[in-house]
Amino acid sequence: MFSRVKLLLTALIFTAFYSNINVLVGSVKLLDMSHSVVDDMYEGCREKAMETVIHSGLLRKELDNSEKFQKAWNASTQCSFMIPGGIKEHTAALSAFYHGDKQFIRDVNTQVETMGDNLADFQFKSFHFLLMDALMLFKPHKCKTGFAIVDDLKIPKVGSAVRLAGFTMVDTDEELLGDLEDSIVLKIKSCYFVNLEESICRNNVDQMLLSPSEVFIVEKVDQISIEDANYVEVVLGHSSLNSTHNCLMFPRDAPVSSAHMLVPLITVYSLFSAML
Secondary structure: OHHHHHHHHHHHHHHHHHHHHHHHHHOOOEEEOOOOOOOOOOOOOHHHHHHHHHHOOHHHHHHHOOHHHHHHHHOOOOOOOOOOOOOHHHHHHHHHHHHOOHHHHHHHHHHHHHOOOOHHHOOOHHHHHHHHHHHHHHOOOOOEEEEEEEOOOOOOOOOOEEEEOOOEEEEOOHHHHOOOOOOEEEEEEEOOOEEHHHOOOOOOOOEEEEOOOEEEEEEEEEEEEEOOEEEEEEEEEEEEEOOOOOOOOOOOOOOOOHHHHHHHHHHHHHHHHHHO
């Protein structure tokens, strides 16, 4: 009796583990470069964004407006690790993405994919900034390959440029993908990522976080036949980083023009001359 219960529990754990992986990789979505995703890398406005998000209360406001965001964020507060140069909110954001339920991640990425031209209504500005800033701070010294299964993918042409539709976790060990029969497998060489195991106080997390700002080139598409599976492998290589909407959510302060400064200087000079 005990052996049967133990066997059943093992099967349930195994099923739950692989179901979670399939949910994860099944959420991977590729887009061509014509799509206007929220890809801000905050180059030149990082300090303004940090001030708005952390000190002026935008993060707290967005947390208060989303129960799912709040739940994911609160589940991540146990990790005290900080990315070099970062703050505790960077770690909390990475942990929230990892721990967030499917619907929350879907909500975030749907907005990332569709609101590039409507940033005023984008509801996760603080979360987007903290994830992108964590990616910038992580600064990997070497590129790394990740793997993901996609369920419905129009195979892109070799040589075409593609990007991810949103923030995406991929496996760093191909064996974690499970059954590959009749699957489409993405083999992604990324040079802009965060190793999650190093960042969220969790062991045995063989996954990395990728962003919608990284552009990939489709290097090849192969039909793979191995002993226990036949599948299509799409190989993506790192091409560049793209920030179409750079600093539009947190505009930099406009510099004071020399022409505007010249008028008061002339006035002061005139008054001073009249006194002589």
